Structure formats: C-alpha cells, structure tokens
Amino acid sequence: MDDIEYTKSKYVVPNYVPNPDYGTPKKHSEKLVTLNIDGVDIGVPEGSSIMYAAQLSGVSVPKLCATDSLEPFGSCRLCLVEIEGRRGYPASCTTPVAEGIKVHTQTSKLADIRRGVMELYISDHPLDCLTCAANGDCELQDMAGAVGLREVRYGYEGKNHLKAEKDETNPYFTFDPSKCIVCSRCVRACEETQGTFALTIEGRGFGSKVSAGNKDFMDSECVSCGACVQACPTATLMEKTVIEAGTPEHAVTTTCAYCGVGCSFNAEMKGEEVVRMTPNKDGGANHGHSCVKGRFAWGYATHKDRITTPMVRKSIHDPWQEVSWDEAINYAASEIKRIEAKYGKDAMGGITSSRCTNEEVYVTQKLVRAVFGTNNVDTCARVCHSPTGYGLKQTLGESAGTQTFDSVMKSDVIMIIGANPTDGHPVFASQMKRRLREGAKLIIADPRAIDLVENSPHVHADYHLNLRPGTNVALISALAHVVVTEGLVKEGFVKERCEWDSFVAWRDFVAKPENSPEALEKELGVKAQTMREAARLFATGGNGAIYYGLGVTEHSQGSTMVMGIANLAMATGNLGREGVGVNPLRGQNNVQGSCDMGSMPHEFPGYRHVSDDTTRALFEAAWGRPLSNEPGLRIPNMLDLAGEGRFKALYCVGEDIAQSDPNTQHVTHALESMECVIVQDLFLNETAMYAHVFFPGASFLEKNGTFTNAERRISPVRRVMSPKNGMEDWEITTKLSEALGYPMQYNHASEIMDEIAALTPTFKGVSFKKLDELGSIQWPCDDENPAGTPTMHVDEFVRGKGKFFVTQYVPTSEKVNAKYPLIMTTGRILSQYNVGAQTRRTKNVEWHHEDVVEIHPHDAEERGIKQGDWIGITSRAGETVLRATITERVQPGVIYTTFHHPESGANVITTDNSDWATNCPEFKVTAVQVSREHQLSDWQKHYQTFAEAQIAFANNKLSKKAQQPA
Template sequence: MTNSLADMDRSECLFVIGSNTTETHPMIAKRILRAVERGAALIVADPRHIQLARFATVAVRHRPGTDVALLCGLMHLIVRNNWHDQDYIRQRTEGFSSFERVLQNYPPERVAQITGVAVEDLVRMAEIYATRSPAAIYYAMGITQHTTGVDNVKACANLAMLCGNVGIPGGGVNPLRGQNNVQGACDMGGLPNVLPGYQPVGDEQVRSRFEEVWGTRPPGQMGKTIPEMIQGMQEGRIRALYVIGENPRGSEPHLRHLDSALEKLDLLIVQDIFATPTAQKADVVFAASAVAEKDGTFTNTERRCLRVRKAVDPPGEALEDWRILCRLADALGAPQNFEKPEDIFEEIRRVTPSYAGMTYARLGIDGLQWPCRTEDDPGTPILHVGSFARGRGIFHPVAHKEPAECPDDAYPFILSTGRMFAHYHTGTMTRASTHLDREQHTAYVEIHPKDAQTLSIEDGDQVRVSTRRGAVALEARVTNRVRPGMLFMPFHFQEAAANILTNPAADPVAKIPEYKACAAAIEKIMGGETAQERSV
C-alpha cells in the first residue's frame, strides 16, 4: 500500500475495485464503513453484488475481465471534463501525451458495451473520484488474478496519478494483501527476480553486497514462478519441491495437471501445521509451529513490520520454521549461526536497506513502516511524497484484452472464484475449526435466477459445473449477487475443488493465473447420478 490504513480517516472518496472487503478483509472494511459514516463517498466495482455495495454512493457490476476498459473509460471522462489535476501531471509525471491518446479509444458508449456498466454510472463514478479529493483506490485479487493483471494494476496507478492522488494523505493505490505476511515474504526476496528489499538478482553490485554478508555469492539468474515450476516438474527438469506453509493442491489452477506434475518428482517435502492435501502427497513432512508458537516478525499490508511474540510451545515434535530450516541447512553442510529470531532480524537489517533502521526494541507494539533506513527514521506512512521513487511517475498506456477463455456454445458461462466469509484460502485451517466449518460446511456455486430458470435449476439443487479441464458436483445457490451469464464458486472446499476447473493461463509478466474468469457450463444432476467430481 502506498498509504496507511489510518489514512482512510482523511479520504473523501474510497474506490474499491476487485475486493470483497467485508468478507476477506473485515477489519479494513470496518474502517471503510467508518469513513462512509463520516461522509466520505464510496465507489464499488465488482462483478458480484458484494455486501460493501449496500453502503456505496455508486456500485457497479462489470463483466469479469473488463477492469482495464472500465478504468480507461473513467479516465476518458475525467480528461474530457477537465477534472484531472493538470499541475500534478505536469510537475510530477511523464508519458501523459501518449497515454491520453489511448484514452480516446474508450468513450463511455464503447465502455458500457464492453463492461455492461451504464453510461450514467460511468459518468457518476468518474466525477465522484475526480472531484472528491483526496481519493484512495483499494483493490485485491479481483484485479490481479487475470491474464491482464499487470495492466489492471497499471490502470489503477494511472487513475490515481491522473487526479493527483499519489503521495498525499488520504489517497494512494492500496493493494489489500491476501494473507497476513505476503508483504513480508515479498520484502524478504520471496519472488523469483529479486533478493531481499527488491534488489535485482542480476545486479552485480547487489550480489557483491550479499556475498559480503552471506559468505557466498547468490546466483545471478532469475528463479522460477510457480507455473514455471509446475511445467518444469512435468518435463522432469525439476526433481524436488520444498513447500512451506502452502497448499498448492488446493490453490493452484488446473489441479489435475498439478497432481500429474507432483507424481513425477523424486522428492516432495512439505512443512506445515496440518496434514494438508499437499502434505498427504509428501515424501517428507516437517511439523511446523503456528503463529502463537513462535517469535519473529510479520510485515502486513500497509508495509508495517510487527513483532510476533511466542505464547505457547509448539506441540509434540513441531518446531519453529527457522529452526527447521537451520537444521536442514546444517544437514546439507551450510550451517546457520542463528540462536534466536532476533539474530535473523539483525541480518535482515544488514541486507535490506528499507529495514535497516528497525530493531526489535524500536518495533515495540505498533511496529514500523518501511522504508525505515536509519535508527532515527520514524518510518514512512505514505510513499512517494514530493516525488516518486523513480523520480517522475510514468503513465502506462494499457488496452482492454478479453480473458484467455471466453464463453462459447459449449461453455456459455463465465466462472469466477474467490473467498467467502467463514473460510480462509484452501480451508486447511478454518475447516479444521468446528465453529467455522459449521458456518459453511459444503461447496456451492452461485447462479443468477434468470439462468437458473432457463436450466430448471432451483436453490439447493445438486449441479455439475464443468470447464475444459474437469468437472465438480456441488450445490446451487440461486442469487442476484452474480450477473446473468456468470457463476461464482468459493475455492475452500477440497471435495469440490474450484481449481479443478480454473484456467492456468497466466499474466505474461507476473505469471499470476486467471482465477477470476474462465468459460464454464452448468447442468442439473438428475436423479440416480452421484454427486462426485469427475475429470473431463
């Protein structure tokens, strides 16, 4: 996030797109609703009628996979009506002329045809965002999990810069992270192209600095993304896989393809707190510790590094993650001389400039937001104040592209997947909770009443949803929450796994799969058939 969560108290407009915030980030949703109560405008754009839409000044349901068209349409209207911040654009950005030319391709009439959003709603959204300053954008995986995910994010950044909303209190471009330490994992180099602190692996000077601390030179070639790893497993180029705190047998698209790849490994190691579906396939399982069973730090969605303090010992033979990794390193002949998590954090400070000013003592209870470069640096609540990290912000012309797979005669629906309030990710923790599992014990698919009537499907019927990759049987939920022609499935239920169906097509830059849009069919299961998932 460029801004802090507390900045919502200063925003005059909050634009939420591709985020079912009340169900997936309830504490952040509480802040949004508090801002609405004091008079801030709320714009919501989501293919489903989510709970947050009830409180919105304007809420629209655009067709899945049309985010770029929607955002470009809003920017077209803002420029056409001279609502953009011309001083900010001139003083702080570059590339506006070529960007503005692309916007001419998105008049409201064309955008309405692409997105399904009425022209009058487009005009209202554009005017509210552009004239209620400061305005903040909040998005989640409804923006990123597309083959156009990078373009979607660029379009959000373009919109924020267009109205001078980057580097100011109450504004910004603010991605809501999907899990509690995703930001911290990325900060620590959990990406294939960077070392800790987003330092490029191909930079010789960067690798030299790490060599001074680590005593060995990091490799200069980029690592693999998850889709590339799976392909490497299929082709026999990757022979071993080490999975820590992840359940790819629930989270990856086209699960049958993944299972086939896992079978070809010589060694699968899984480190987790429960016997997840992935752990059940493993050759070796390391029993890890849960959050209350370890010391360390997490870094949350607003770049805030926070202490985690151990409350109880891990059960049985379970160990903290760092102890497991150190023991494995010792066994491999690369001993790690850490005695406690604070020792590891001290090394983090040495190799990660944006964390250099943090210490355990300074983190205290409230933590610090990076960048925090020196021990007298109070941290950075707002990024890009005065100037961008690169100097001037750059406008990126982007164009609408359809999803990799669109409805046709055989598969006439658009299937989107996501989360629901009672469960988390692949359900490995929440479905182990009796109370949470009781809230929603079985899988379901949402279908619009008009489509249900056409197919003689009633609420509660058993149906089969199929795509080109497979099929699952589950309960139908007839609801106006989805658009006509759209289906929605939560992906928490292994027994009717949504990701048997999803398309592994990925964004060409970020390699994030297109979980939010693929072609699907649905049919009622007639008497005598068994409600079992089957492979096409």
C-alpha cells in the same frame, strides 16, 4: 548481537491487566483545556470528556455504560460528578471539559446517588458471583465495591429478569440476558466498532432487552466479531473458553495469522493455554477491533489433526514412516544431494508462503539461493498479488501499498475494485464503513454485488459498476477517458510529480474514441452514463482513494490493471498524502512481507533484481556463497517442468499448492512426477498427500518472528506456547541447511531480522528491540525515517517521477462460447480463510461447512436448477460438482464460488491462463457450463479415494518402535 537477548519469557507480563479504559475515546485537538479534578490540575485536548480527563489524572470515576472504544451514552448514571458553580450532577462521560472548571468526583451526595443506582442494578441481577465466569473480571462487581454497596433493600419477589433464557447458539460466546444491565455497550459496539447493527434494545422501560433482531445469535445478522463480548461489562456476553478455563493470568501481545490487515492481539493465557485473544487497543492496524477469525478461530493450533512428528516415505503410495528430526532432515538432505547430482541444481526449488513469518521466508529463500544454488524460489503471492508488485514498481517505484489503514478516515471518495472488504478484510472494512457513515462517497467496481453495495446498514455504493469479469482494463480506460476528455486531470500534480512524456502518451491513448465509456459499455455491461458520473465523482470529489483486491490481480491483464489504477491515481493527484492512494488489500497475513523478503525468483530481499551486480555482491559477501544472476522459475514454470520430468525436488513451506493453485489436475500431475517433495506444515494438507518428507511446522502461537501487513506494517509475532513439533519453522530450515553443508548461525528469530536489516535498505532501522519499543513499524524504516513511513511518495515517488503506462485492453483468451456459455469467478467468505486448513479446523465451519455456487435466477431457471441442487460445473480444465444457491448477487451469465474446502475442487475447473507479466493465474475468469447433477464428478470420486488412502497412511504411520525388531 552479543548474547541471546530475546527469550520466550521476555514478553510475558505477569498479573496481566488489560489496557486502561479511559471511559470515552481520546479526542484530537491542538488546543489544550486545563481543569481541576479533585484538587489536581490537568490539561487535555479540547472536546475530551471530564471522565477522560479524570482517568488521565489517575482518578477513576465509577462507570458502567462507558468504555473508551465507544462514544459516551450517559445512561448508567454512575459517573455523575459535581462541578463548582454548576447545578445538578452531570454525567462525566457526556460532559466535555471546560477551561478552569473545578470538578469533584467524590462527595457524600454523589456517593448516595451512586449507591442508589447500584442497588437498583443489583436488585435485578443474580448474586452468583463466586461461580460466575466473569468473577474477578466484572465491572458490575467492581462498581458494587467501588460505591460501597452494602445492602439491597428490594427483594426478588417482584418482576425480574433472572430466569431469562441463555442463548448458547454462537459457537464461541454465550448470551445470558439474566445478567444484562442494558447498558447498550454491546449494541453500540456492534454499530460503532463493527458497523453491522445486528443488535438493538428492544422494548421500553422494564421490558428493555438486548436483542439480535428477535433471533438467536446464530440466525441473526451477527458476524461474530466479538466486539460486543469485549464491550460487555458483565458476564452477559462471555467467551465460552473463559467459561471453561477461567480468567487468564498473563498475556502476550502478538499478531494475528489470518488476513492482510494484521491485527494486533493480546493472547490471554493460563500457563501455555490460550484462554482468549483480545484485540490490542494500541494495535496500529486494528485499534482494538477484530473479526471472527482472529478473535475466535485459533483452536486449530491444538487440533488433533496437527502432525508433530517428522515423517518420510520413498513413494507417495507407501505409508508414512515416523522418524526423528535428525533422520528426517538427513533423509531430505540426502535426497536433495542425490537429485542435484543426477539432474542438476536447476531441477530443484522452494516455495515460501505468506502464512510464514518474514524470518522464515528469508531463511527459505536464502537456503534455495545460497545452498540449492538456484533462484528457483517463489511464493504464494505468485497466485495473488504478484501483479501488484510488478505494476506498482513500474509506475510508482515501490511494490507496496501507499497508505496506512487510518488514511481512509480522510478519504472523501472511496473506490473499491475487485475486493470484498467485509468478508476478506473485515476489521479494515469496519473502519471504512465508519468513514462511509460519516459521509464519504463510495464507488464499487465488481461483477458481483458485495455486501458494501447495498447490504450493509447505513452504507451504500453511490455507483456500482457491475462489469463483466475480465473487463477491468476496459473499465479503467473508460474512467480515465472521462477524466482526460472532460478536463479533470490535476495537471499541476502531473507536471511536478510525473514523467510528462509518459503522461502525454497515456493521455492521448485514453482519449481515443474507442476508450470512451460509450464505446466500451457493451463490452463492460455497464452504462456509459454511470461510468461518466463515477469518474467525475472520483476526480472531483476531494481525496480519492482506491482499494483493490484479487479481482484486479487474478486476470490475464492483472498487471495492466494495477498500472491502470496507478495511472488514474496520478492523473487525479491522489497520491502522496493521507486520504488518497493506491491500496492493495492483501489476502494473507504476510503477503507483503513474503514479497519483501526476496521470495520471488527474480529478486533479492528489498525488490532488487538478481542481475544487479552490486546487490548480488552484497549478498554473496554476507552469505559466503556464489549466487546466480539469472531469474529462477516461477511456481507455474516449476509445475510445467515437473510435469515434463525436468523439475524433481521441491521444498514447500507453509503453502498448499495442490488446493490453492489453478488447474488442480495439472498441479497434482506435477507433484506426482517429482522425486522428492518436502512439505513443512501444521497438517497433512493437500500437497503433503504428494510428499515424500513431512516436516511438522509450528503455529503462529508457537514461534517468534514478524508479519508485514497490507500497509507495510511490520508487527511482532510472539511465542506464547512451546512448539508442539519441537521447534520453530526457521530452525527446521536452518537444520536442513546445515545438513546440506551450510550452517546458518542464528540463535533466535531476532538475529535473522538483524541480518535482513543489515542487507536491505528499506529495513535498515528495523529490529525486534525497536518493535518492542514502537509496537509496529511501517517500512521504509531507515535513517531518514527512523520510526517508519506511514504514507509513501509524499514529496516524490520512490522512482523519482511517476511513470504512466499505456494500458491497452486485451480481452482474455478464456472466452465463453456455446459449449461454455457462463463465466465462473471465485472469491472468499468471512468465516473461512484461504484453503481453509486453519479455519476448517475450528468452529467457523458452523457458518460455512461447504463451498456453494452462486447462480443468477435466470441462468438457474434456464437449466432447471433449484435452490440447493447439486450442479456439475465443467470447464476446459475439468469438472466438479457443488451445491447451488440462487441469488441476484451475481449477474446473469456469471457464477461464483469459493475454494475453502478441498473436496469442492473449485480449482479443478480454473485454467492455466495467467497474467502476462507475472503468471498470476486468472482465477477470476473461467468459461464454464453448468447442469443439474446427481453424483460427484470423476475427479471428486478419485479425490475421495486418494485422500482417504493418504490420511490412512498418516494415521497408521509406522512408528519407530514398530519398525524395531522384536
């Protein structure tokens, strides 16, 4: 790059106008229909509305109840038009275009009607426009102007709604029924966009009103996705931030930093203050939708707990000392040099995070490989989707999901295994629910009754395979057995696309009687007949798509199960086109990207093994340093060695292993045993309590870069405010590198992406410039696919022929017995994210302020446990105490909890057991006993004391001034 092309100001669009609203959704048809609107000919796809055609030709038809994210409704009567040769005044939103018609949108008769309609609306609407939060952003106000309303003849003496009570219970938006025009946009958004059906129009005629099921919003079924707020044309549903700050003056398109859906948002700004986040209609992953986290839970970026000044200390028992960036960097570098000299380079390593951008991850692994001189770099995907990387690479040839999210709209049978999309991936779940409401069939394999089983309106699972935790591989064998023995294999596909010998070995294996549903039903706890019917449906029901999550990967046979899923998809011919595929739902925003960027200890960016001489030579030439051809340590290996005193220095960027990794006491012992722990984060997280150097990081709102979502979509992250800590995270890493004698010459994150593209074939065509042009790009993006690749493995698999693997079920060694008779499994909830460091510092805590344990009524009764009781949970690894909630969502013998709050200590209980291929921890199966308890566990008491002391060390840190002699 010749000069710094990318600056903060590049992305700012002054006088921001939101995406144009075409009134009704775009229709897809190859047939164009030509009509004439106000004297101008326009061609649009068949099925489009007249309103859409008018808007496209530049004619704005007045409207209130129509918006292009929703199907037309035809209630407001403002969008009436006249069509030559037709009688009456049809609504342009509900009237489809027809060849050759002549439409008039502005006539004196139409003007009369519209004024009359508006007069009625305004007669029951407060006239407080000047002080209204929607002033300047109100469609009712706009329409009053557009139709030329000059007087309202009806006074306020009669019955009206002006004194209707405001509902302010939701922490993020208000509902003011006095301003409601009952256009039903909110109700329809809740149904069509979100699929929750929490809102309805209650009553009739004058008594009609929007209702959240006769409850206030907080107590209702509302999931606070904000679709209703976005759809509302008035100030009835309004963001509290807009009420407080006023309307935004510019906007920047960026990408959400929460889950692996990777929603595109417009950060609507006033100067450097975010006023609201509005999902981007052009966002390839979200198409204008969002969830409660992405739209509302960004306040953590300016939370008082942010640490913005670097800190160092000799011992974790000392108070922190505030220092300058130079001092902190030089101290960290000197410690790394000291430890290298004393213990060798293999006693050091780094951990990257899926919460970081691709560019940050890339420079961190580069630092470890080229400067530390070791391949001891790993990422948090180790504890979530590393089996996906391994299993899909082995079978299909690429460590990534095969589809786009939009692909689900062509699926006929959807199988969800070990994932809970409505909580973990809510925006994709809304799209999936839309397809299910259209009639697609649903199979769910999950020990727990997730909401999609039968708790989502107009959606239910055709089959819920509620297997025992830890028996996934037995299930996939049983399903495959049915496919093979009942002649349901798509042999043509297999012969053409797969290694036949591997198929034969797999076929013969799954056909064995011991793999039949009947033989395995006792082990699984699922009726054989149900498995048979589900397998038949999947194999014969049309396009079959498998979506899976951590309920697949976080097992001792996680990788085996991923391969089993790929086997099933290949055998049934469900790969290589839209509507099908193997789709890992990634937990965090950049799990895919952090893996792509070479942060696993055995591979360079682009999944190329470190022992590959050609690849290594490429990176050695580019980086100018010799690189090791030996795989480095994985996170669990680092921790094991640290505990034994043989791993001494860790650079941990954006990850919180002390909370997120299993067997907390093992992790904290390892951290305590190291001599230099460097943590780079927004907050004093759990790991930072064991750190010697703290580099304050920047939030996603404060930096440039890219995230790659679960559908391989690389999306831009753009800086909308100055970093409170003074610099972007990649700059911190490069400063550390420079202090270690290896300057990295980047002026902007875009230059890091240029280097990635130059060294990684699947990223060859990716650049910030192209991202600006296209919005987002799904890799591979190369000469053959310059605009990216939405669907993978179309003509052939990346590895050439698909390879089947024999997947023998091996029960986990984590077994229940008399002492530990229950199985604990873990998961996520909608309002919180991962370790909660971000969401706990937002108003999302109003939905979930503590982790609770779900227990079946039968198990609770046996132990005398009642709703809300404190219960002690003991495993082979540790003990903690949590509050119980009694529910039949979990099956007898299984308990379930989340790990969003550190004091819960959910991971004090989980064990060191891990996946055979990748060491991904077995979070989903822990043998436990539970009993009523009246006090915190010993670990929790120790944690409280320790955490309080550590927070005090940070709060009362010695400032530079205080240290200077008087």
